[in-house]
Amino acid sequence: MANEIAIGAAAPGCKKVDPILVADHVIRQFGGLTAVNVEHVEIPRGKITALIGPNGAGKTTFFNLLTGFDKPNSGTWIFDGKNLAGVPSFKVARRGMIRTFQLTKALSLLTVIDNMRLGAQRQLGEGFWASFARPLWKAQETQITTKADELLKRFKLDAKREDYAGSLSGGQRKLLEMARALMGDPKLVMLDEPMAGVNPALTQSLLEHIKDLKSNGTTVLFVEHDMHMVRHISDWVIVMAEGKIVAEGPPAQVMSDQAVIDAYLGAHADTDLGTVEIKAIKAGK
Amino acid sequence: MTNQTPVVEALDLHAGYLPGINILNGCSLVANQGELIGIIGPNGAGKSTLLKSIFGQVNIRSGHVKLNGEDITNLKANKLVEKGVAFVPQTNNVFPSLTIQENLEMGVFQNPKTFDERFDFVTSIFPALGERRAQKAGSLSGGERQMVAMGRALMIDPSVLLLDEPSAGLSPVRQDEAFLRVREVNAAGVTVIMVEQNARRCLQICDRAYVLDQGTDAHTGTGRELLNDPKMVELYLGNLAEL
Amino acid sequence: MDLIGILSLAGNELISPMTVGYILCGIGLAVHFGYTGLLNFGQAAFAALGGYGFAIATLDFGWNIWGSILFGLLCSMGFAAILGIPTLRLRADYLAIVTIAAAQALRFYVGSSTAEPITGGSAGVSQFGEEFYGLNPLPEDFTWNLGTVAFTSDEIWMRIVAWVVVGIAVVFILALTRSPWGRVLKGIREDEDAVRALGKNVFSYKLQALVIGGSIASLGGMVFVMSSQTNQPSNWGTNFTFITWTILLLGGAATMLGPIVGGMVFFGMMTLIESVLGVLVDAGLMPFLAIEQVAQIRFLLVGLILMILVIFRPQGFFGNKKEIQFNG
Numbered sequence: 001m002a003n004e005i006a007i008g009a010a011a012p013g014c015k016k017v018d019p020i021l022v023a024d025h026v027i028r029q030f031g032g033l034t035a036v037n038v039e040h041v042e043i044p045r046g047k048i049t050a051l052i053g054p055n056g057a058g059k060t061t062f063f064n065l066l067t068g069f070d071k072p073n074s075g076t077w078i079f080d081g082k083n084l085a086g087v088p089s090f091k092v093a094r095r096g097m098i099r100t101f102q103l104t105k106a107l108s109l110l111t112v113i114d115n116m117r118l119g120a121q122r123q124l125g126e127g128f129w130a131s132f133a134r135p136l137w138k139a140q141e142t143q144i145t146t147k148a149d150e151l152l153k154r155f156k157l158d159a160k161r162e163d164y165a166g167s168l169s170g171g172q173r174k175l176l177e178m179a180r181a182l183m184g185d186p187k188l189v190m191l192d193e194p195m196a197g198v199n200p201a202l203t204q205s206l207l208e209h210i211k212d213l214k215s216n217g218t219t220v221l222f223v224e225h226d227m228h229m230v231r232h233i234s235d236w237v238i239v240m241a242e243g244k245i246v247a248e249g250p251p252a253q254v255m256s257d258q259a260v261i262d263a264y265l266g267a268h269a270d271t272d273l274g275t276v277e278i279k280a281i282k283a284g285k
Numbered sequence: 286m287t288n289q290t291p292v293v294e295a296l297d298l299h300a301g302y303l304p305g306i307n308i309l310n311g312c313s314l315v316a317n318q319g320e321l322i323g324i325i326g327p328n329g330a331g332k333s334t335l336l337k338s339i340f341g342q343v344n345i346r347s348g349h350v351k352l353n354g355e356d357i358t359n360l361k362a363n364k365l366v367e368k369g370v371a372f373v374p375q376t377n378n379v380f381p382s383l384t385i386q387e388n389l390e391m392g393v394f395q396n397p398k399t400f401d402e403r404f405d406f407v408t409s410i411f412p413a414l415g416e417r418r419a420q421k422a423g424s425l426s427g428g429e430r431q432m433v434a435m436g437r438a439l440m441i442d443p444s445v446l447l448l449d450e451p452s453a454g455l456s457p458v459r460q461d462e463a464f465l466r467v468r469e470v471n472a473a474g475v476t477v478i479m480v481e482q483n484a485r486r487c488l489q490i491c492d493r494a495y496v497l498d499q500g501t502d503a504h505t506g507t508g509r510e511l512l513n514d515p516k517m518v519e520l521y522l523g524n525l526a527e528l
Numbered sequence: 529m530d531l532i533g534i535l536s537l538a539g540n541e542l543i544s545p546m547t548v549g550y551i552l553c554g555i556g557l558a559v560h561f562g563y564t565g566l567l568n569f570g571q572a573a574f575a576a577l578g579g580y581g582f583a584i585a586t587l588d589f590g591w592n593i594w595g596s597i598l599f600g601l602l603c604s605m606g607f608a609a610i611l612g613i614p615t616l617r618l619r620a621d622y623l624a625i626v627t628i629a630a631a632q633a634l635r636f637y638v639g640s641s642t643a644e645p646i647t648g649g650s651a652g653v654s655q656f657g658e659e660f661y662g663l664n665p666l667p668e669d670f671t672w673n674l675g676t677v678a679f680t681s682d683e684i685w686m687r688i689v690a691w692v693v694v695g696i697a698v699v700f701i702l703a704l705t706r707s708p709w710g711r712v713l714k715g716i717r718e719d720e721d722a723v724r725a726l727g728k729n730v731f732s733y734k735l736q737a738l739v740i741g742g743s744i745a746s747l748g749g750m751v752f753v754m755s756s757q758t759n760q761p762s763n764w765g766t767n768f769t770f771i772t773w774t775i776l777l778l779g780g781a782a783t784m785l786g787p788i789v790g791g792m793v794f795f796g797m798m799t800l801i802e803s804v805l806g807v808l809v810d811a812g813l814m815p816f817l818a819i820e821q822v823a824q825i826r827f828l829l830v831g832l833i834l835m836i837l838v839i840f841r842p843q844g845f846f847g848n849k850k851e852i853q854f855n856g
Binding site: 067069088089090091093094098099100101105106107108109110114117118119121123124125126127128130131132134137141180181183184 | 703708711726729736
Binding site: 052053054055056102103167168169170171172193196197198199200201202203204225227263264265266268269272273274276278 | 303306326327329330333376426427428429450453454455456457458459460461462464465468469472482484485486489490508519520521522523
């Protein structure tokens, strides 16, 4: 499996057979703190890659840098053959790299269906002059709405179609944000903790949907803490710690790496926490 | 089964944020002294809403909440803190510009003289807080902030600790630590009611749990009972762990 | 003064061109703040540019009425660009500060002796309405009475045109905001980053909104000065901006009906209160008030109304409570 994706042995920064994104020397410093220091990383095209690591490892900062929401101190990255360093965030999204946010940004003051419609790109009606000529954009709007309704159904949000997004629960907002990101037909969809707050039973069906993305040719890069999910769907795992990439490889290999277990996975991954011994603290009274 | 008055008793609550829209539709919960109670369930079921109604942050339209037999329905949060109820929200739960020690000091502002004693207690559970007391809370990672938030709640020597998704956003090893810490706090005599998205872990450590669905307590039982119930697995837990 | 007299005066205010001037500025502000979330505290400047632009084009350049209107609009559009380009990439507060300062600076400039050759300095400009009133199709001796208030032919013409402009502005804005373009604006109002992540050029939309709202305000300025055919710097002080904000919040910030009804109610009430207080003072029922103070008390009331509104009913008459709720 590893040699379908990587050229040579799986190691941090290894080359990929068909990379969609190649980043070099990406550094981001906040005062004295180096939040991100990625020498070289390549994301395989058409595969599902998981980005894991402890909190504060720099995963979200790295996402922000790649998608233009933050400026690095140095670094370049090529997406699908085009250099995206320094490109503003909205243009990055138009090029096909669409991201979701760790702290959900469902637009509360819009209805669920309007949120979805907003996600579609190249909308004629969004131009100032064109907006007055309703016949010009009406047909496209109907198309967009149909697509939105399909996605809402798959994410089980169709009943909430006319509700304001602000009335959805936290997990439902996460789902809305993911569905909305898909409206833009991304080439690479970057999901920042997409399952955080989502009910475990629903998570399973959504994972199937993410696998469908892969069969449609979309590349997926996601940050997650749920190791069962990572094991279940990812083709490749990249581990970040303290701003650097410390391990890469197929899930089984990475997750049995002792260093990764110590820093991140924990030794109790498959044990019942109710049976683990805890130290008895004297009562506070 | 104890025949003491329950520490927290919520009876048939109907509550919501917006006028006319109820999130809780007849929800009940009982927590006895020393128990670790879990609240799990699908998105939008009302888990956080239940916790917040107990803490007076959501308007209860009908039903009662009792603390040791005393009616505390819709009582404001500051009054509840005086009565020994501590709440740790999921986000925005520390003061980022204050140090860890200052955050903990904020915890006892109603009774500042008890600081030293409570600080010793809290740092015995979370030694890292003691070691890094001068560090600004804003520079901490998510899991570390959770620790500070929980530590601050413990500073008032609460009889009841309400936790809103303490493992949210944490890496697996930190999640496991968080759950073990909750067990330690509970073992020290604090009654704990926790809302959790990580249902599997929550059920592993709690005494009893309530499964909320569409605003009511649809199922209840001991942690073990629910973990091993095939219906629970199908509806709420998923079986990814076994795949 | 009797009841009919009082009501007539109030009724006059409801339809007066000055009220319409404020209403149009309120509609412009609705686009800025209600729909896009831009904090513009210098709406008076946009209105002033409309009034001065029109007057200068007519009197100094000798242009016809349509050219003058266009010139007034271009002045405020240019002003919007000057203000917007540097500040719209920054936090909302920066625009607020810049607009307050710019409006004051503009007012002092047009009233200064340096600008006097063009703008008439502190005396302002006047008598620029000849062509406008020349277009009046009504016969010269045509009159109409509202209770005890009589309107001449020119005055009726002014009012008809003013309200037609309001109608056009409303139709224009409704068409705009009910389109996908308007949807992007709504998103921007709430969370710019979310909208950027969906591929929209947020800066461009904010600038467009600033220009559009400013243009409508400049039309308001033109209507405002046309009825009296005088345009003085003292018209465009901070009073003007804050009354505009009051009527907007009173009616509902993200609606079209809001500024219209808000404006009518506000000015109607002000006149009603002034008349009623006047009657009471005359009748000796208010020994602690002198007749001269009645006019001042009205402004006390403006402040009070604004405060109460923001506290108890921030959505105004027609605003959507749900939309305000989630902001909290």
